[in-house]
Amino acid sequence: MRAAIYRGPGEITVEEVPRPEIESPTDAVVRVTHTAVCGSDLWFYRGQSDREEGSRVGHEPMGIVEEVGDDVRSVEPGDRVFAPFVISCGRCEFCRKGLHTSCVNGDSWGGDNGGGQGEYVRATEADGTLVRVPDRHANDEDTLEAILPLTDVMGTGHHAAVSAGVSEGDTCIVVGDGAVGLCGVLAARRLGAERIIAMGHHEDRLELAESFGATETIAARGQEAVDAADDLTNGGANHVLECVGAASAMETAIDVCRPGGTVGYVGVPHGVDDSGLDVFSLFGDNIALNGGVAPVRAYADDLLNDVLQGTLDPSPIFTKTVDLDGVPEGYRAMDEREAIKVLVKL
Amino acid sequence: MRAAIYRGPGEITVEEVPRPEIESPTDAVVRVTHTAVCGSDLWFYRGQSDREEGSRVGHEPMGIVEEVGDDVRSVEPGDRVFAPFVISCGRCEFCRKGLHTSCVNGDSWGGDNGGGQGEYVRATEADGTLVRVPDRHANDEDTLEAILPLTDVMGTGHHAAVSAGVSEGDTCIVVGDGAVGLCGVLAARRLGAERIIAMGHHEDRLELAESFGATETIAARGQEAVDAADDLTNGGANHVLECVGAASAMETAIDVCRPGGTVGYVGVPHGVDDSGLDVFSLFGDNIALNGGVAPVRAYADDLLNDVLQGTLDPSPIFTKTVDLDGVPEGYRAMDEREAIKVLVKL
Structure with a gap:
């Protein structure tokens, strides 16, 4: 064969x-x-x-x-x-x-x-x-x-949403506009999220995110993306889906998470071992890190x-x-x- | 004054x-x-x-x-x-x-x-x-x-137990025999844990842990402590209280956590920024990291x-x-x- x-x-x-x-x-x-x-x-x-x-x-x-x-x-x-x-x-x-x-x-x-x-x-x-x-x-x-x-990818996006604790009426942010992030949008909608903010770098993928149920999109990176999310949510969302795995995406996910919120992460960690996960951000804001391989x-x-x-x-x-x-x-x-x-x- | x-x-x-x-x-x-x-x-x-x-x-x-x-x-x-x-x-x-x-x-x-x-x-x-x-x-x-x-310290130990999801009938491991760890034992008992395994380095503190409700104690460090915990729990506990904050304690806490379990951490992170938190261990075993400043x-x-x-x-x-x-x-x-x-x- x-x-x-x-x-x-x-x-x-x-x-x-x-x-x-x-x-x-x-x-x-x-x-x-x-x-x-x-x-x-x-x-x-x-x-x-x-x-x-x-x-x-x-x-x-x-x-x-x-x-x-x-x-x-x-x-x-x-x-x-x-x-x-x-x-x-x-x-x-x-x-x-x-x-x-x-x-x-x-x-x-x-x-x-x-x-x-x-x-x-x-x-x-x-x-x-x-x-x-x-x-x-x-x-x-x-x-x-x-x-x-x-x-x-659909099960993985769903795991991100479940791990982030998304349920009816919630506001959530999905970090990543790849296949997993897009499936995370579908999963969040399926779980009843009221506001789904999709964050990525590609206009065409973010358009697909909207057709999947994203209510808002952010096409930006790094601090610009964090600032935009803070503006939209008045200081971060309680439920964040990290759907990339790169250290920068994890950092963004933690930065846009509201104190006491949960980051559901499913991206295979990549580069995180070099720079180290910023435990201090998690610690000071009591942000839970939940998820893993789906x-x-x-x-x-x-x-x-x-x-x-x-x-x-x-x-x-x-x-x-x-x-x-x-x-x-x-x-x-x-x-x-x-x-x-x-x-x-x- | x-x-x-x-x-x-x-x-x-x-x-x-x-x-x-x-x-x-x-x-x-x-x-x-x-x-x-x-x-x-x-x-x-x-x-x-x-x-x-x-x-x-x-x-x-x-x-x-x-x-x-x-x-x-x-x-x-x-x-x-x-x-x-x-x-x-x-x-x-x-x-x-x-x-x-x-x-x-x-x-x-x-x-x-x-x-x-x-x-x-x-x-x-x-x-x-x-x-x-x-x-x-x-x-x-x-x-x-x-x-x-x-x-x-009592509120902090309690936050570790709550963050680790301890409830009636559970088996939990408390990493650290300082004041917070000892209060974590009290908190776990108060929340109804059935088995409370206290892990530390000091015999006198572990005796106090027993008087506070620890059902078993482990006086060891590093891999020896992890092996002992694995033996007692047949592969780790679903609820682990990290009550130290040092990078080595966090590593031990993750290592003794059962796949799908939760580490409740409350120790002010210290040294974790140098070596980086081992996200891969968390990821592969779907271990949740929950808690922060109490x-x-x-x-x-x-x-x-x-x-x-x-x-x-x-x-x-x-x-x-x-x-x-x-x-x-x-x-x-x-x-x-x-x-x-x-x-x-x-």
Whole structure:
């Protein structure tokens, strides 16, 4: 089978690799039909984080179950399924409390189980990991494209909003206009926020944020952005979604948070280790820092229901579509910010 | 009047200074009868944080109201009162939500309003700041010594427990066996924790922790302490109280926190800015960081009720008593860890 492979910074190739097979009774092999390129893939693509050269890439698979192990009960061959960006068992203490990213039987995509950006993947812990799309929706292309972000960015934006404590009537600020930030806007609206202030650098993305429910937007950086947010909120919002991960974005998120408020953060921390998180700002203002790597499996069923009901549609974040051979071009387009997020259709 | 003055690292003197007078209709002048030396005073005493030389010190005053401004309604001359370590108005948005440390009309002790360690202080915003001790208890020395920690360390330990989300039946770990950590143990017990694991370096303080309600103790540092906590909790507690503020204590607190748990931190951050807070540990395990400078005024009424009922008594943290002339000796004794906390009786 063919799959996208990381060959070093700036270099993604599509190569012939062994097809994953059932190895354990809890495995399922899925033929990937849809997947995506993630903003977090850009860290290694840009050489800003380590990744083994030759490793398979991608972690947002959706497809058709091809084969299942003897113990798999929740899916069967022919089912349309999608999988979160980490594998989880669904049985352990952490899965049961909705923290599937800390699953004691968990695993990542990208080893010999296959990355998401390839023709097949092997889902170990298939029962805990795979989410089945009901048959009546299983072949509706628009619906599938709206579901695909539940593998990662929609669940991640939702985790930011939940972690920031957003609920009905709240005012919140979303820092970041990438795919996660835009999904954070959708999530905040879904949770009933009354004012959603989207903050970013790109006019086109902020327009999309408005169509997703942002009531105000701020196109600025650093102190200028903080001042604008302070003006709009009279001193900061109680709920701030940090959806970037860069140290500067975290600093901005803390700066625009009202004393006693909460920053919900979900961006993979990047550069924060160099400059150090400003604990003094958090301390003096009693700002809570909540969140982390998003347990998107915990949210998948609820969000799927909303997509199927037609009340949630994150698919406009896909501004470019490629096939498997186009994956390298997809990375380039996201790296150069030509595309918000790239859909890969196999 | 006479008051303790900071004259540079390691040097506290008791000198004649102007007596504070009523300057505004919301002021009250209080004759101090009881006060204390705080662990946070040691940062400047050790030259590890800046403080203006010649400034008055202390921030935990209790005494008798001497005189009030025309607008003061809640206290009158002759009342026994105590004051939290910051001045707050009780009227603003932040006071109303229980975040008195972010009061928009707030102030600190130690200017010409007097530090706590002197014969008189002027409480600006007297109505918001001063807490009245009911007359029937106002001259009972044992009760007063049990109330005095409500000016700072008892409220701070309670804030750690509240911020860590401690409630009935919980298992929690208290990092630090200083006065705040010990009060954190009392607070956790008061909130109904079932297991309270106290972690520190001093056998005598850990014995006091046990008498305060700790069910287990760990006398170790660094990885040894983390390993011991992991053994006792099978991988960490969901509620961790960080009651020191040093970077190493924060690191330990995060390390002993269970994935998805909460670190409630109240120690003035110290050294954390150099090494940077390890956001990756927080991120990967979805550990929430909650707390900050404690709004002890918010807790004063509830905690006072418990002291007066006889169900809360933090006074054993005072292991040494001095008079005003003994304040320099009190600093020395705390600096050299001879005393957990020094009571000053004027």
